[in-house]
Amino acid sequence: MTTTESERRAWAYLARVAEPPCVPLTALVAEVGVLEAAAAVARGLVPRGHESVLKATRARAGDDRSESDLAVAEKCGARLVTPDDDEWPGFSLLALANADTGERGGMPLVLWARGPARLDDLAVSSIALVGSRAASSYGEHVTGLLVEELVEYGWGIVSGAAFGIDGVAHRAALASGGATMAVLACGIDRDYPAAHSRLLAEIAERGVVVSEYPPHTTAARHRFLTRNRLVAALSNAVVVVEAGARSGAVSTAAWAVKLGRPLGAVPGPVTSATSVGCHELIADGRALLVADGAAVRTMAVPDGGGVTDRGTTRNTDGLTPIQQRVHDALPGRGAVTVEEVVFSAGVQIGEVRAALAVLELGGLVAMQGSGWRLA
Amino acid sequence: MTTTESERRAWAYLARVAEPPCVPLTALVAEVGVLEAAAAVARGLVPRGHESVLKATRARAGDDRSESDLAVAEKCGARLVTPDDDEWPGFSLLALANADTGERGGMPLVLWARGPARLDDLAVSSIALVGSRAASSYGEHVTGLLVEELVEYGWGIVSGAAFGIDGVAHRAALASGGATMAVLACGIDRDYPAAHSRLLAEIAERGVVVSEYPPHTTAARHRFLTRNRLVAALSNAVVVVEAGARSGAVSTAAWAVKLGRPLGAVPGPVTSATSVGCHELIADGRALLVADGAAVRTMAVPDGGGVTDRGTTRNTDGLTPIQQRVHDALPGRGAVTVEEVVFSAGVQIGEVRAALAVLELGGLVAMQGSGWRLA
Incomplete structure (x- = not known):
């Protein structure tokens, strides 16, 4: 159009x-x-x-x-x-x-975007890596390793351009020749944080910087929380690399859960304050433990394939029991609402959403209007 | 008698x-x-x-x-x-x-036992801590922290007296004034490993050393694997502190799962070879992530109480959905087999066993012959 x-x-x-x-x-x-x-x-x-x-x-x-x-x-x-x-x-x-x-x-x-990468392409082939601003050297090291592996598998890297894990994730993506997207909590014409203006310029040159805020908008606390939902929405899966108990990364993780995005967290020493949030996410069952890029890939595309395999495997092998139940609850013809799936599958709404997201990635189901149908 | x-x-x-x-x-x-x-x-x-x-x-x-x-x-x-x-x-x-x-x-x-602690007492008030013989300093440090917390909560510590995590667990228990049980893969008259003869003597003085093998039996590979089942059977829950991909601790963990014992694993740096086994156990859903003694206590006694609270809370608050279903599948009168519970609860046999073990600890169900009944 x-x-x-x-x-x-x-x-x-x-x-x-x-x-x-x-x-x-x-x-x-x-x-x-x-x-x-x-x-x-x-x-x-x-x-x-x-x-x-x-x-x-x-x-x-x-x-x-x-x-x-x-x-x-x-x-x-x-x-x-x-x-x-x-x-x-x-x-x-x-x-x-x-x-x-x-x-x-x-x-x-709307979205304001700066950089050559297409938003729709990146949104279906990226992993969001988020974490503490006050990252440890362990967290920064692991971020680098993960990004390198994920880029090798063909994934792009989405993050929030903040200090700490975010910045390392973008830098490692650029260094590995991968695509990367920075989602801002301020206007597209602003560099936030200012110390990352050079990093943002590099992302805009080879990846894409994006914001839903009009030009000149300043970063503000409520905008970080709102921005975090876009980080989760603009990626296939979210991985928290390091997070303290009250880290903003936990808010992105919460958005991933709300949106039914696969959510992973990287463990670390139990003696490290910056791994507490990750361990809580794993222990509560909100996040899967992911120790390397292969685990992230499996989480993001449960059939075990890379990005390029998406949609080619359309059978239901390898589904979890809940995913299977949600799949089986969709009728042979026509679409049903999430609430109808909840009712007929007997699965809680959050799990239904998570399962539908996974099934959609696997090419097994598709949205139709505000409902879902078998693909 | x-x-x-x-x-x-x-x-x-x-x-x-x-x-x-x-x-x-x-x-x-x-x-x-x-x-x-x-x-x-x-x-x-x-x-x-x-x-x-x-x-x-x-x-x-x-x-x-x-x-x-x-x-x-x-x-x-x-x-x-x-x-x-x-x-x-x-x-x-x-x-x-x-x-x-x-x-x-x-x-x-039979069991051969050396030391003042009663086997039946320790078996219902202990946590098994197991792990790599080639433990890292991180693993040894965390073992010490965990044992100290668990002893404070009133738990005893069961392990296999091996080098690495096992030895640190016993020593930390003795140092904290806690009860400890060493389960041997050789005769009760033998010190294995020989370098731990002094440690075994101290355990025998204040805790208990136990073996199912007759005197003079030498330690052998198949006996370690068999011994591991007793470590799991003689404790309320098993925690793997550190384990490489092929650690013997993973065999103890497998026994915990087979026996329906709560199983926890301590995360560590993803860059550490001695945490790989723990991360696999957590990622596969076989073990819960436990980062401190409080998490172990909650896992071992899901009502959140300490050892001394066991049996005092007999309502079903705080049960997981699966535990609730297993509980509800037991009839008002009489006992049923595990297979009957599997059928009526619609839950897999391993999960039924795990749930029954938890419910038994909570005083909600009891064994009757080879079946189970409401307590």
Whole structure:
């Protein structure tokens, strides 16, 4: 689909008119289209049922900075990516998870992207590696080893460009010649942290830097937490390499679980404070223990194949009992909702989501509307 | 029950007449009593259905060394413990596991014990800590920390007196003033390894050294593997602190799983060869990740209490879904077999055994004959 200039302006206007993610606004755009949605927000008159959009956009509706935002993006080499673009990633799991997680859990309305890598490609062939800002030398060493292996298997590396594990993950990906994506909690024109401006420039040169925030947006605590959901949503699986008990990486891990993404954690010495979060995730059964790249690959693609094998193995060999039950709960024809699968499989909703995600990766099931069907 | 001198002689005779464990011999004794069993073996004429005893005892039946074995034991301060003695531990799980594991999995016929601690007491209040002979300093350090915590919680420590983790576990238990049991793969009069003779003497002074092998028996590879089942059977839970990919500790872990004993493993650096076995056990779901003594306690007694709390909490709060299903599958009156529980709970046999073991520890179920009933 070709986006007209007025549509681009409308997307850019709506991208700033409410703090993202704004579920009511995304819903309005999905229903009436971006041009009509922008016009409705601008004049403060929305279709019946969409009144909550007005509250969310009241403060910024009269301030159309779309032209300057697009100009700033262009100046820093960034592009606006919308659901109209081919490279728009699916985000089906984010849409599904929305009911559980409220507005913070919605799909992004748009993404600003800087760098040659296509978002849709990376989102289906990447592992997110996250961890402590205050990483230990053990954690940094293991991150390097893991990234090297994963890149060799053909995976890209997604992370948050922060100090510690994030930065090492991006650097190791670049050093190994792998693709890498940095998801920011600030505007695409900003370098955060500032000390990583050179790293971000390198990622933008050979991978991609991405943000759902309009240009000039500053990093803020609530935006890190919101950003973490995109790290989980824009990868096939999430691995926590090192995390203290209250690390932000645990928030990304929680998003992985909510989205049904395979989640792994790397163990470390029990005497190390920066492994406590990883050990808790494993001990609670939220994360699988992953000790090397092969284990991450098996977790991300349970048929044991590499990225390039995805979709070629379509039988149900090697499924866990729960995955098998979820698979068998899908009807021979037509689609059913997650809740219907929960009911007929007798499996809890979180596990159903996790199983559907795995089955989707294996090419066994597919989304249809807001439901799921056998592929 | 008081054991007569002729019964003691009969037990001692039978304890040497076949390589332990000898399931047919144990079955014969259970059916006809120790005196008649000894007489039958000595004259080479056994009741119909027990013919396999003859093959197992043919080589040694004519060689009654019971008098000298009892004398050797007495000289080194050891006692013969038989199912007739009050301190005989239950071994119900070993009896149950027998069908799966063949002769090597049977109950011991007798135990030789050296030291003041009672076997039955320690068997229901101990954690087995096992691991690599070639332990790292990390593994030794963590063993010391764990033992100190566990002793503080009131647990005894069971291990195999080997170099590495085993030795550190016993020493740390003695140093913390805790009870400890060393299970040998050789005769009770032997010090194996010889370099641990002083350690074994200290254990015999304040804890207990135990063996199912008659005096003078030398340690041999197959006896280590057989001994490992007793380490698992004589403790409430097994923890592998450090293990290479082919460590003997993994065999003890396998016995823990077969016997339905809670099994934990301590993680370590993924770059350490001596943590590979632990990580495999955790990643495969055979072992829980345990990072400290509190986690071991929770694993061994899921209601979260210490040893002294066992039996006081008899409700089903805190059970896992599988434990709950197994519990609910037991009838209001009477006992059922494990296979019947498997059928009615729809849970795999290994998981049923594990759940029954946990429920038994929690005082919720009890063995009755070869079946299980609600307590």
